[in-house]
Amino acid sequence: MFLRSALSLWPLARNGTRSYSSTGVTKLVAVTVDDQTGIATVNLQRPPVNSLNLELLTELSSSLTDLEKNKSRGIILKSYSDAVFSAGIDILEMYKCEEERVTLFWSALQEVWIKLYGHFAPTVACINGHAPAGGCLLALSCEYRVMVKEKTIGLNETKLGIVAPQWFIASLVNIIGQRQSEVALTTGKMFTTEEALRIGLVDEMAENTEDAFSKSLEFFKKFKNISPFARAQTKAFIRESTIQALVKNREKDLKMFINEIRKENVQKGLGQYLESLKKRKVS
Ligand SMILES: CCCCC/C=C\CCC/C=C/CC(=O)SCCNC(=O)CCNC(=O)[C@H](O)C(C)(C)COP(=O)(O)OP(=O)(O)OC[C@H]1O[C@@H](n2cnc3c(N)ncnc32)[C@H](O)[C@@H]1OP(=O)(O)O
Numbered sequence: 573m574f575l576r577s578a579l580s581l582w583p584l585a586r587n588g589t590r591s592y593s594s595t596g597v598t599k600l601v602a603v604t605v606d607d608q609t610g611i612a613t614v615n616l617q618r619p620p621v622n623s624l625n626l627e628l629l630t631e632l633s634s635s636l637t638d639l640e641k642n643k644s645r646g647i648i649l650k651s652y653s654d655a656v657f658s659a660g661i662d663i664l665e666m667y668k669c670e671e672e673r674v675t676l677f678w679s680a681l682q683e684v685w686i687k688l689y690g691h692f693a694p695t696v697a698c699i700n701g702h703a704p705a706g707g708c709l710l711a712l713s714c715e716y717r718v719m720v721k722e723k724t725i726g727l728n729e730t731k732l733g734i735v736a737p738q739w740f741i742a743s744l745v746n747i748i749g750q751r752q753s754e755v756a757l758t759t760g761k762m763f764t765t766e767e768a769l770r771i772g773l774v775d776e777m778a779e780n781t782e783d784a785f786s787k788s789l790e791f792f793k794k795f796k797n798i799s800p801f802a803r804a805q806t807k808a809f810i811r812e813s814t815i816q817a818l819v820k821n822r823e824k825d826l827k828m829f830i831n832e833i834r835k836e837n838v839q840k841g842l843g844q845y846l847e848s849l850k851k852r853k854v855s
């Protein structure tokens with residue numbers, strides 16, 4: 573009954589799903605809600621590689637707010653592309669960036685992480701493509717990860733000559749533990765799907781996007797006989813200290829980020845990394 577009235581706020585499409593975007597026009601993030609299950613699919617769609625820029629993050633943030641308000645029954649986060657889940661932060665947001673824009677950008681990333689990591693409903697990352705750095709962070713923020721075989725995932729920041737912030741690190745440590753995280757982070761390790769499965773960085777491996785999506789849907793069935801309140805409150809208790817560590821230090825974290833990326837050697841490294849990306853291709 574409650575679900576019905578909450579869902580009645582969404583426009584109904586013919587195939588039993590409800591689509592919307594917070595701006596009224598679907599752009600970089602498309603949300604569809606299944607009318608039967610109340611499960612929302614949040615599709616990132618910023619070609620070519622879903623790199624995270626201010627506009628995408630702003631849309632994602634307001635989509636998450638809408639889903640929270642509309643009491644969605646669960647979220648599946650996926651990519652429009654079968655090649656890349658998300659290439660992480662758009663390097664152009666850090667390279668030769670203006671102070672005003674970079675401040676908005678980093679604040680939006682913080683906001684998305686806080687909302688996704690703390691979302692009351694169950695969340696699944698359907699990792700249907702490569703997920704380096706910020707792409708990996710989005711996946712780590714969800715409760716469950718299903719990843720298509722023969723892709724890669726990891727926090728590779730040190731390879732770019734930058735340092736993953738504490739909240740990126742905490743997100744990883746909470747899943748694979750301190751020792752594995754230290755090795756992974758200090759070496760900038762990108763795990764194949766198979767390696768990620770072995771260390772518990774992902775929970776399931778899938779053949780392809782369709783298989784990953786149907787495995788993602790299965791996850792929600794675990795909660796069929798669990799009180800949604802008990803589930804959500806337990807998640808909130810478990811995640812509270814990790815979230816609060818950023819919430820209490822947002823300003824400091826922002827200053828540290830801006831300070832770090834403005835360093836001459838960091839700017840030089842980012843410029844070289846961009847150039848190297850343009851020269852290389854990953855199958
Ligand atoms: C002391 C306290 C410090 C506190 C804070 C300090 C520092 C802050 C830390 C900031 C954290 C940053 C996290 C990040 O997310 S950094 C971004 C890291 N991302 C990557 O390393 C991924 C790079 N990309 C790839 O590896 C590949 O593109 C791929 C994702 C595997 C996909 O490969 P493929 O399908 O072959 O596509 P292409 O490589 O051909 O790419 C197509 C196109 O897109 C451009 N591109 C790719 N990734 C990015 C990106 N992240 N940003 C901007 N542009 C990107 C690529 O250059 C191609 O462009 P062209 O078509 O123009 O050649």
